Amino acid sequence: MKKTTYAIMMVLLSLAVVMPIAAGGSGERDATGTIGQLDPDILVFAYSPVEDPAVYEEVFAEFIDYLSEQLGRPVRYFGVRSYAAQVEAMRAGRLHISGFASGSVEDAVNTAGFVPQTAMGNENGMIGYRMAIIARKNSEIQTAEDLKGRTIPFVSESSGSGYFAPRALLYEEFQMLPNQDYDVLFSGSHDNSIMGVFYGDYEAAPVADVVIGRMHAGGRIDDPAGWMKTVYESPLFPSTAYGVSDKLTPELQQAIKTAFLEFDWEGTQLTMQWEQEDRFVEIDYERDWEVQRVIRRGSKSVAEILGE
Known part of the structure; x- marks a missing residue:
């Protein structure tokens, strides 16, 4: 395998940044906002990058309306077109609530202050694969x-x-x-x-x-x-993680988490898009993403030993 292939592997496994694991990130990470003090009049939500963001704007429309009602302020949908743009928007304080694809969660936590809170699942918990x-x-x-x-x-x-x-x-x-x-x-x-x-x-x-x-x-x-x-x-590979920016006040972070967990999926577009899931479930970032960290560590070790 050539070095270019190894570089691709590092990106796919979110190996670009290796920082301490902490669901709230580090206050030294970013000078563009203050941790735990942001209480916006308008909140911005984004799903992970897809080819046609407008499709998922419709899928999430009912949920966005529900969030607006529960949080007592407008929530706007933001269609991101790349993981880099999604991470940067949260890092800069422009994105407040988001779903990050499994492989990008570590970078979002470590560089953008993403706080993973929930994932889609059913009565048995988070749905993923092995x-x-x-x-x-x-x-x-x-x-x-x-x-x-x-x-x-x-x-x-x-x-x-x-x-x-x-x-x-x-x-x-x-x-x-x-x-x-x-x-x-x-x-x-x-x-x-x-x-x-x-x-x-x-x-x-x-x-x-x-x-x-x-x-x-x-x-x-x-x-x-x-x-x-x-x-x-293998252990369960986690799915998309939904959560918030650590710049938001603790009270607002908790209100958003509660709203996700209490949302009734029945009859909504979400049930049509994700047939196996019927609710948001609470996740544990350190536990649920451990397999991703093991793969990251193992991939790096194998590449170093083989001189890739």
Whole structure:
């Protein structure tokens, strides 16, 4: 892998900034606002960057109206087009409430004073996904350590759960290095990796677990219970985190969090856009984002050892 690929990996895993983990950020971070003293007459909300922000402005319209009513002031939707712009807007005090995609949360916390409060979920808590290393039931492979000396089909060099996560976690937990303890090839997609294990072309493969269910539902593979076993499963990868700027007063921060947690999704656009979720649930940043920090650490270590 060339240095340019490693640079991309660092961006994707939010490795650009390594600062102390603190949900409220640091008062030395930014001179453009005072921590805990901002009480705007108009609040600004943004969802994470998407190709067409106007679509999500409509999706969140009912929720924005609800927030305005609950907080006793107008809340305006701001359509951001890049993660850098989203982080900078919060750092500068122009963005007050936002949903940051999972991979950008650490940068938002450490450089913009983002305070993660909630995520979308259901009665069982936050909904995310896991990286699973799967094999056929009749395989000799029983644990991740049994992958030593074998070939692992990663998805592609840009895949989070199909490349960055397994590469980092295999090193962090089992001290296994690519092209030293196991050989590497690329399948091109999660679907190809799963199909390869299903048909016996691959002995095992790391994939996003949610893709397995989708492929079974689509009739592309048999019921996994009949042919597949999971030899390794990662902690839950968190979803988009919703929260506030630490510049807001503590009272306003708490009022926003309460409003999120008490919002009734029934009959709203949110339920149509996110069919598995039906509420906002409270999150614990240090606990829920630990897997991202482990992957960051492991990715950096592997790259340094291999001279990438």
